[in-house]
Amino acid sequence: MSNDLEHPALPDDLQVKFLHVFTQHRNQIYSYIYSILPNRDDAEDVFQRTSLILWKKFSDYDDSSSFFSWACGVAFYEVKNFIRVAQRKRLQFRDDVIQQLADERAGISQLKLNQRAAALQDCIQKLREKDRKLIDQVYRDQMPVKELAETTGAAVQTLYNRLNQIRHQLTHCIERTLSYTGEGK
Amino acid sequence: MNQQNNQKEILFDLFGALCNETITPEQHQTLENILAEDAEARQDYFDYLELHLNLERMHDERPETAIDFHLPVYAKPASQAKAFSGKTFNSPQALWLLVTAICVTVVGGMFFLNQAPSTPLQISQRITPKNNIAVAKVTQTAAVRFAECSPFLKVGSPIDAYQEYAISAGQLQLIFSNGAEVILTGPAVFESEGGDHLAVRYGSCSVFAPDGAEGFTVETPLSNVVDYGTRFSVNVTEAGNTDVQVIEGETDVRPIKLDGDSVIKTKRLTKGMAQRLTTNNGLVVDEIPFDRAQYVSGLPDRVISYTTTLGPRQRAEDLTSVTIQRGGTPREYAVEDLIGIELTHYKGRSFLTRDGGVDPATDGNPLTLRRHLLDQDRSLLTGVVNPFGSETPLTEPPVMNEVEDPNQPNTPGMAIRFREPVVNDVGPDIVLFDLQVIVHATTGDAFYVTPLPFTSKLKTHKINQFDIDLASPEAKPLEKFWLHIFNKNQQAGIGSRSELETASGNGGNLHIVGAKALAVGIDLSDLGFAEGETVEGLFIQDAQDNADVIDPVFIAGLPPVKHSKK
Numbered sequence: 001m002s003n004d005l006e007h008p009a010l011p012d013d014l015q016v017k018f019l020h021v022f023t024q025h026r027n028q029i030y031s032y033i034y035s036i037l038p039n040r041d042d043a044e045d046v047f048q049r050t051s052l053i054l055w056k057k058f059s060d061y062d063d064s065s066s067f068f069s070w071a072c073g074v075a076f077y078e079v080k081n082f083i084r085v086a087q088r089k090r091l092q093f094r095d096d097v098i099q100q101l102a103d104e105r106a107g108i109s110q111l112k113l114n115q116r117a118a119a120l121q122d123c124i125q126k127l128r129e130k131d132r133k134l135i136d137q138v139y140r141d142q143m144p145v146k147e148l149a150e151t152t153g154a155a156v157q158t159l160y161n162r163l164n165q166i167r168h169q170l171t172h173c174i175e176r177t178l179s180y181t182g183e184g185k
Numbered sequence: 186m187n188q189q190n191n192q193k194e195i196l197f198d199l200f201g202a203l204c205n206e207t208i209t210p211e212q213h214q215t216l217e218n219i220l221a222e223d224a225e226a227r228q229d230y231f232d233y234l235e236l237h238l239n240l241e242r243m244h245d246e247r248p249e250t251a252i253d254f255h256l257p258v259y260a261k262p263a264s265q266a267k268a269f270s271g272k273t274f275n276s277p278q279a280l281w282l283l284v285t286a287i288c289v290t291v292v293g294g295m296f297f298l299n300q301a302p303s304t305p306l307q308i309s310q311r312i313t314p315k316n317n318i319a320v321a322k323v324t325q326t327a328a329v330r331f332a333e334c335s336p337f338l339k340v341g342s343p344i345d346a347y348q349e350y351a352i353s354a355g356q357l358q359l360i361f362s363n364g365a366e367v368i369l370t371g372p373a374v375f376e377s378e379g380g381d382h383l384a385v386r387y388g389s390c391s392v393f394a395p396d397g398a399e400g401f402t403v404e405t406p407l408s409n410v411v412d413y414g415t416r417f418s419v420n421v422t423e424a425g426n427t428d429v430q431v432i433e434g435e436t437d438v439r440p441i442k443l444d445g446d447s448v449i450k451t452k453r454l455t456k457g458m459a460q461r462l463t464t465n466n467g468l469v470v471d472e473i474p475f476d477r478a479q480y481v482s483g484l485p486d487r488v489i490s491y492t493t494t495l496g497p498r499q500r501a502e503d504l505t506s507v508t509i510q511r512g513g514t515p516r517e518y519a520v521e522d523l524i525g526i527e528l529t530h531y532k533g534r535s536f537l538t539r540d541g542g543v544d545p546a547t548d549g550n551p552l553t554l555r556r557h558l559l560d561q562d563r564s565l566l567t568g569v570v571n572p573f574g575s576e577t578p579l580t581e582p583p584v585m586n587e588v589e590d591p592n593q594p595n596t597p598g599m600a601i602r603f604r605e606p607v608v609n610d611v612g613p614d615i616v617l618f619d620l621q622v623i624v625h626a627t628t629g630d631a632f633y634v635t636p637l638p639f640t641s642k643l644k645t646h647k648i649n650q651f652d653i654d655l656a657s658p659e660a661k662p663l664e665k666f667w668l669h670i671f672n673k674n675q676q677a678g679i680g681s682r683s684e685l686e687t688a689s690g691n692g693g694n695l696h697i698v699g700a701k702a703l704a705v706g707i708d709l710s711d712l713g714f715a716e717g718e719t720v721e722g723l724f725i726q727d728a729q730d731n732a733d734v735i736d737p738v739f740i741a742g743l744p745p746v747k748h749s750k751k
Contacts, residue, residue, distance in 0.1 A: 027242065035234055038203050091213040097221050104224075105231055116232065117239050121699060124243070124624055125655065126333070136624070139240045141732065145205070164201030167236060171197070171229075174236070 018058045021067045029071045035105040036098050046082050050075045072106045123173035131166050200233040319343035320380045321361040327484040329355030339658030349376045364398035368481045389420040391481040407462040411437040418480040427462045430479045486510045486612030487652035488704040496664035503563045512611030524742030528556040530585035530600035531685045533572035534678035535670045542667035542693035565702040566666040568738035573597030574727030578645035579635045583724050589680035598726035606719035607742030613706025618739040622700045627655045629703045630735040636712045637722035643713040651703040660701040667693040
């Protein structure tokens with residue numbers, strides 16, 4: 001069976017260059033997709049499609065412009081295409097909201113996101129032990145909440161509520177940290 | 186709650202439901218409407234989703250994922266995807282290293298960028314007063330935890346007047362400007378008005394007021410305890426009830442006036458006297474039995490602090506000294522005065538190198554060995570880590586063949602031999618440093634330590650908590666490091682010390698999430714040694730009480746204090 005990846009269209013130097021810039025921006029690209037298509041399976045699907053297209057079309061990329069902007073353009077088209085094909089099997093935002101979210105998300109400064117990620121590190125340490133444990137179980141161990149509820153004897157909704165509270169608490173903590181350091185929002 | 190806050194709460198509930206993937210069609214519609222209309226809500230939405238993704242990224246330490254390029258995964262089954270990485274590039278290892286380096290530099294940058302160079306910010310801290318007046322300073326801490334909204338203190342931190350401090354656990358030792366020494370035991374809430382005053386709102390404190398510190402006053406909700414050159418303890422309950430115990434000297438207990446008619450007079454307490462102040466329709470003062478145990482004369486023997494060289498990010502790299510309290514006396518040891526070790530056995534999964542990731546087995550220098558990452562350097566970033574372990578303590582001598590015999594498998598774990606025997610003296614006799622990723626267990630990873638050679642008179646001891654743990658103000662953030670995992674079988678790991686030097690590694694990955702160096706002192710008495718007896722080596726096993734495994738990066742014996750070797 002033919003496979004594009006076994007017969008890469010890119011010459012070796014472009015392959016290396018692609019890997020370089022793609023690796024730099026992969027999290028940004030995924031975040032962008034997830035912001036406009038906030039479902040993990042769907043976002044993962046579109047991310048993979050987008051990655052493949054970026055790879056195949058990398059020779060078209062003008063390296064005097066922003067790779068992330070170029071990638072966002074490809075990703076946005078793929079999101080729209082995905083929604084059209086999926087025929088709204090899942091809950092998705094309407095077109096004008098997606099467009100607005102996409103425009104604004106693409107313009108967010110990476111520096112600001114980096115600052116928030118750095119603040120998150122400190123804020124996690126300030127969580128109560130049992131909250132950190134819950135975060136560990138859900139995010140690190142990727143334990144389904146339903147399974148966790150069965151293990152601990154807690155109600156599923158209670159755990160979801162607790163996760164919401166923890167994320168809310170972390171959001172507050174990050175805001176306070178950034179305002180304290182003068183970085184602001 | 187005002188309307189704006191209420192709307193925020195609703196909005197965050199919707200974000201939460203979205204991330205949990207439990208959102209209902211009605212909630213989705215509501216969220217869509219809000220996002221369409223409200224620019225601030227969209228900003229909050231982006232921040233919340235990024236937080237959600239960052240929590241996943243921070244916890245994603247799987248090295249393959251860290252370097253995994255998703256293209257082949259999407260396009261092919263896993264088996265073929267592996268072929269892709271080998272076929273497409275002529276020099277896959279070099280390329281993957283390049284990709285890894287680029288990937289982790291950027292992603293890691295998200296976490297390291299703009300962090301304060303030394304102590305992490307304590308955002309719960311209230312705004313610092315414009316005119317701080319230091320009335321005391323922190324001289325020691327032990328397993329201390331600061332309550333939310335309390336300023337964070339470490340050894341040397343000043344205690345500012347009119348600033349409330351709260352610890353939820355552990356101990357703080359302070360020295361006031363008039364010379365009084367105080368140990369507070371958490372949970373405790375306290376504040377000071379000056380160099381001869383301490384208000385204890387809750388918790389217990391033990392005071393030693395040497396000559397010159399007379400007049401030092403401990404204020405509680407129901408009394409002022411004025412010292413006249415003495416040792417005494419004060420214990421305040423959450424309701425404000427106060428117990429005072431006098432160990433030495435004299436103390437005046439001056440009840441406060443709860444109402445204008447109060448006639449309770451000041452009582453002078455002398456050695457061996459104790460008093461309780463409570464309220465019952467007015468202030469009540471009772472004599473109570475003296476309890477000397479209420480007085481804390483010192484913090485426990487433990488690793489107090491350590492110093493290191495600093496790397497390019499002003500974070501810790503190489504150990505230079507460690508201060509350990511032994512027999513009640515803090516003693517500082519330069520790293521060159523410690524008793525070194527040799528790694529004699531290893532059955533585990535991985536090792537750590539400095540930033541740059543050079544594997545001693547592939548650096549072209551036959552004199553450098555992987556075991557040297559633990560036994561021949563002072564770096565707190567490098568080590569032979571993730572030794573396997575056991576849920577139960579070792580009760581017989583471990584099997585430690587240089588080459589593992591399939592018919593007699595080596596015992597999971599690692600062993601070290603001290604370059605000279607270590608004497609069981611007062612307090613801790615051995616110090617172990619552990620690299621702990623900041624999102625892992627605060628108290629450190631529990632482990633078993635067994636004396637070598639092992640005899641029936643000796644015993645395995647479990648270390649459940651590090652003296653300097655993740656929450657300790659003395660735990661130092663570390664520079665970047667690389668994690669190398671053996672390719673052979675990532676779950677089964679490798680089985681012997683010889684394999685440690687020969688097994689192929691995965692080339693290493695820069696560890697994205699930050700880490701701190703924890704430290705714990707090990708007292709040979711806990712392993713069954715009598716004072717003055719010596720130990721030759723140790724066997725270390727992870728206690729396997731959670732998914733995380735101990736990462737020893739430096740181990741050494743301490744020189745004897747008073748005993749000669751037996």
